[in-house]
Amino acid sequence: MSERYSRIFSLCNNLYTEGAPIVIKAGALHKDNETSWLIAQLKFQNISQKTVKLVKVELKCFDSVERPIEENVTYEYLDLNEARDSDFGSNRPIRIANTSVRSFSARVTEVGFCDNTIWKNQTDAWNPIPAQNAIQSLISDHETLIGYKNIFGNNANHTIVETKDLWLCTCGSINHTIEQRCHKCNSALTDLKSIDTHLLKKEGAYFLACKACQSSDVNQIKEAITIFERLGDFKDSTAQILNAKDQIANAKQREKERKDTLFLLFELIAIIGIIAVNYLSAPQMFSGYSSLPVLIGFLLVLTGLFFAIKQIVAYLRKKIFDFRFFYSILMFLISTGYAIFVILQL
C-alpha cells in the first residue's frame, strides 16, 4: 500500500534575514495522494529573547517549471507561546489550493511577541545560514579535542559560524553578535575564536591523566604519571605525580595484604585439616616424629604461627582492628595450642 503523503519539494534549511527574530528551519510541500490536496509545512525556531505568540508567513508558489502561480499564500500561526530556541510550526499544515504548485519560497512577514510588540519584514532575502561543520574537521588530535570539550563543554561539537548579525556557537546554539557569550553554554565568542591548540592538547592530556588516576589499575596510574611528567609544570602536574605514586604504593600494599590474608586462610584450613586427621587417627599417630602427618602438621603450625605473629604485629602498628586482626589472633591461638599439644606427645 502506497504512502498517503508524498513529499514533492523541500526548502533550504535555516533560512534567515538579518534582524529576524525567528529562523525558518525547514519547509516542505506534500501531496495528499487520496485527495490530491497540497499541504505546505514550515518549521521555525525562535532565536529572539522574547516569547513569540504570533507569526505571519507568505509563500510565493511556483509550478513545475518554476513559473510564479497566482497570488501568494499567506498564513497566520496564532496562539503560540514559544520561548527562545524552541521549534514550532511543523504541526500546522498550510493548505495550498492550487494543485499545480510544485515548489515555493517562504518569508516571515510579521512576528508578534508576548509583550505585544511586533517585528515586521518586507524583504524576500531569506537565505540559508551557513552550515556548521563537526569540530573534528578543525581539531583531529584526540587530546586536543578532549581539552576543547573540557573547556567548552561536552556539547562543543561544531565549528563556530559568524554570519550577518548572528554567530553559531560550538554547542550549536544561535546567538546575536551583541551577545558576547553563548546564551546556552556561556562560552565566550572571543575564546572560541582564539583557541590555542597547544594549550588545549595539554588540557586534554591533563584531564585524561587525572581520570586515569581514579582507576585502581596500577598500569593506568603509571601511564598517568608518564603524562604528568610530560606536562612538566602545567597546572599541578608535579603534585599529581606525587599523589599517583602514593596511589601505586597504597595499591601494592592492599595487594600484599590481600595475599597475606589468603595465605593465612590457606594455613588455617591446612592446620585444621591436619588436626582433624591426627585426631581421628589417635592415639597411634602421635607416637613420635616417625608419624608423617604429625610432622607435616607441626611444620604447618610453625609456619602459621610465624605468619600469624607477623600479621598481628603489622595490624597493631597500623591500628587495624577489623576481622583480619581477630582472624590472625585465632590463627595464633590454634597454632600455639596445637604446637604445645604435639610437643607434649613427643
Ligand SMILES: [Zn+2]
Ligand atoms: Zn554555546
